[in-house]
Amino acid sequence: MRYELDPVRVRKILGNKKQFIMGDMAIAYGGLLAGVGFFGGYPITPASEVAEGMARMLPRAGGTFIQMEDEIASMAAIIGAAWSGTKTMTATSGPGFSLMMENYGYAIMTETPCVIANVQRTGPSTGQPTQGAQGDMLQTRWGSHGDMMAIALCPSTVQECLDMTIESFNLSEKYRHPVVLLADGEVGHLREKVVIPDVDEMELFERIEATVDKDKFIPYSESQTNPGSKVPDFPTFGSGYRSYVTGLTHNDMGFPATDKQPDHERLINRLVSKITDDREKLTDVEEIELEDAEVVFVTYGASARPAESAVRMARAKGIKAGMLRLKLVWPFPEKAIYDLSKKVNKIIVPEMSLGQMVHPIREFAAKDCEVIVAPKVGGVMHLPVELLEYLEEGA
Amino acid sequence: MKKEIQVAGFGGQGVILSGFIIGKAACVFADLNAVQSQSYGPEARGGAAKTAVIISDETIGYPRPTSIDVFVAMAQEAFNSYLPDCRDDTVLIIDPDLVTQSDVGRPIYKVRVQKIAEELGNKIVTNIAMVGALTGIYDLGVPDEAVKQAVIDSVPKKFMELNINAFEKGLEAGKNARPE
Numbered sequence: 001m002r003y004e005l006d007p008v009r010v011r012k013i014l015g016n017k018k019q020f021i022m023g024d025m026a027i028a029y030g031g032l033l034a035g036v037g038f039f040g041g042y043p044i045t046p047a048s049e050v051a052e053g054m055a056r057m058l059p060r061a062g063g064t065f066i067q068m069e070d071e072i073a074s075m076a077a078i079i080g081a082a083w084s085g086t087k088t089m090t091a092t093s094g095p096g097f098s099l100m101m102e103n104y105g106y107a108i109m110t111e112t113p114c115v116i117a118n119v120q121r122t123g124p125s126t127g128q129p130t131q132g133a134q135g136d137m138l139q140t141r142w143g144s145h146g147d148m149m150a151i152a153l154c155p156s157t158v159q160e161c162l163d164m165t166i167e168s169f170n171l172s173e174k175y176r177h178p179v180v181l182l183a184d185g186e187v188g189h190l191r192e193k194v195v196i197p198d199v200d201e202m203e204l205f206e207r208i209e210a211t212v213d214k215d216k217f218i219p220y221s222e223s224q225t226n227p228g229s230k231v232p233d234f235p236t237f238g239s240g241y242r243s244y245v246t247g248l249t250h251n252d253m254g255f256p257a258t259d260k261q262p263d264h265e266r267l268i269n270r271l272v273s274k275i276t277d278d279r280e281k282l283t284d285v286e287e288i289e290l291e292d293a294e295v296v297f298v299t300y301g302a303s304a305r306p307a308e309s310a311v312r313m314a315r316a317k318g319i320k321a322g323m324l325r326l327k328l329v330w331p332f333p334e335k336a337i338y339d340l341s342k343k344v345n346k347i348i349v350p351e352m353s354l355g356q357m358v359h360p361i362r363e364f365a366a367k368d369c370e371v372i373v374a375p376k377v378g379g380v381m382h383l384p385v386e387l388l389e390y391l392e393e394g395a
Numbered sequence: 396m397k398k399e400i401q402v403a404g405f406g407g408q409g410v411i412l413s414g415f416i417i418g419k420a421a422c423v424f425a426d427l428n429a430v431q432s433q434s435y436g437p438e439a440r441g442g443a444a445k446t447a448v449i450i451s452d453e454t455i456g457y458p459r460p461t462s463i464d465v466f467v468a469m470a471q472e473a474f475n476s477y478l479p480d481c482r483d484d485t486v487l488i489i490d491p492d493l494v495t496q497s498d499v500g501r502p503i504y505k506v507r508v509q510k511i512a513e514e515l516g517n518k519i520v521t522n523i524a525m526v527g528a529l530t531g532i533y534d535l536g537v538p539d540e541a542v543k544q545a546v547i548d549s550v551p552k553k554f555m556e557l558n559i560n561a562f563e564k565g566l567e568a569g570k571n572a573r574p575e
Contacts, residue, residue, distance in 0.1 A: 020419040190458055191431040193422040309456040384457050
């Protein structure tokens with residue numbers, strides 16, 4: 001069976017337009033508004049409230065909520081359910097995300113649209129459950145084996161938790177790729193005002209389904225319905241379109257071709273380039289005080305908030321400080337970072353880790369621009385005054 | 396206008412709900428911005444629990460308190476632990492039955508909110524009485540009526556009257572309280 005939520009009913013379940021809710025709950029709201037029909041997950045702090053919200057609301061909206069036995073199964077469940085034609089989602093944090101890595105790669109290889117909300121904490125291992133951190137920025141990109149691309153967004157506010165969850169579904173449907181919403185325990189457990197969009201205020205993208213004659217259908221080629229797109233048409237299970245679905249290297253017909261070098265090369269290049277061809281179109285950054293800036297933060301997620309406060313404080317002291325906030329972290333906004341690095345003397349990357357995104361930022365910055373990390377570990381955010389010191393030193 | 400409010404006690408007292416109500420009053424029932432953050436241990440009951448609310452008429456960047464305007468302590472341990480985070484002129488509010496040792500050489504508002512709740516028949520509304528007392532003592536920048544609406548919007552219907560009574564008794568006690 002295929003779940004199709006009635007958006008008007010969903011909107012009614014969510015209630016008042018203006019609410020004071022937690023980031024995690026806003027993620028659940030965003031999923032419901034995007035039309036998620038299936039949620040499979042395993043509770044984990046600080047992401048549990050996403051599952052809590054889904055358990056409470058999704059069945060009332062006509063969808064299915066399943067608490068799985070662990071995160072490996074959760075990821076498997078949302079992949080399987082996605083092939084029934086519905087939008088699917090799970091939510092987790094670091095330790096669960098580590099367990100999901102194998103099936104995350106499977107979703108990429110089988111071009112299965114689904115959304116993983118990762119409300120990050122730290123590690124290694126179980127680390128600090130009730131504290132927020134930004135521990136999975138690189139795992140999202142490099143955590144599963146093989147050549148692949150990632151799509152990931154990073155909310156800094158509770159409103160963005162809602163809006164970016166909807167956007168995650170849209171990108172997932174468009175590219176037939178798992179999309180990771182990289183929230184963190186700080187923003188996930190923060191309560192703030194959100195304005196809930198009405199049905200006519202949202203733009204939703206639905207996957208392109210197979211429409212050619214069934215005997216002419218090629219399941220892993222460029223689109224036959226939407227010429228020029230590298231994203232194949234989706235043969236929903238039960239629609240009558242035949243498709244073999246495997247994690248093994250496959251040819252255009254979906255059959256294993258594990259010892260065929262040209263098949264593997266063509267497949268992997270298409271899987272990656274269907275996203276990277278749109279890298280600049282996907283780039284989504286917020287610029288703050290960048291016009292004449294000499295020393296800047298490149299930020300994402302919760303750490304953008306103390307960083308912005310620090311920029312305001314520095315400007316009041318006459319320091320030419322600015323900030324570039326990455327709303328979409330993967331695929332990496334290579335050109336935005338390069339262009340920024342040509343204009344400024346120093347890039348400082350505040351992270352709730354010893355440093356993760358500083359690495360790709362350094363990779364794509366011009367060689368004469370200094371790039372350093374401003375690390376903060378232990379489950380707390382940077383204080384604005386701590387970040388101000390970095391700007392004072394860099395000025 | 397920016398106000399930083401911290402409420403602390405132990406897990407199970409409804410400390411976090413009290414912060415939620417204040418933030419909701421500002422955001423939903425008055426046209427302001429607010430953020431509410433919290434920290435707590437893994438225990439369901441017991442252990443330290445703390446919530447901070449920032450209310451502002453502007454966008455709020457850094458969401459944690461940096462200069463606390465008012466501190467409410469609902470347990471001795473919370474009072475001892477978090478008093479050092481306060482400024483010299485931070486308004487201090489305690490329930491003297493829950494914080495028995497509060498002689499730190501500065502004036503403190505003392506409101507027996509747990510007693511108010513017990514007199515209403517249920518200790519569980521101690522936190523709501525404290526929200527009332529806080530509203531009565533300190534100018535949150537939010538109308539009293541908005542806080543009351545937020546209480547009504549946040550508690551189970553079955554216990555609505557009890558909670559409204561707790562809020563109003565707490566509010567009255569707060570308005571009459573003087574620092575001692």
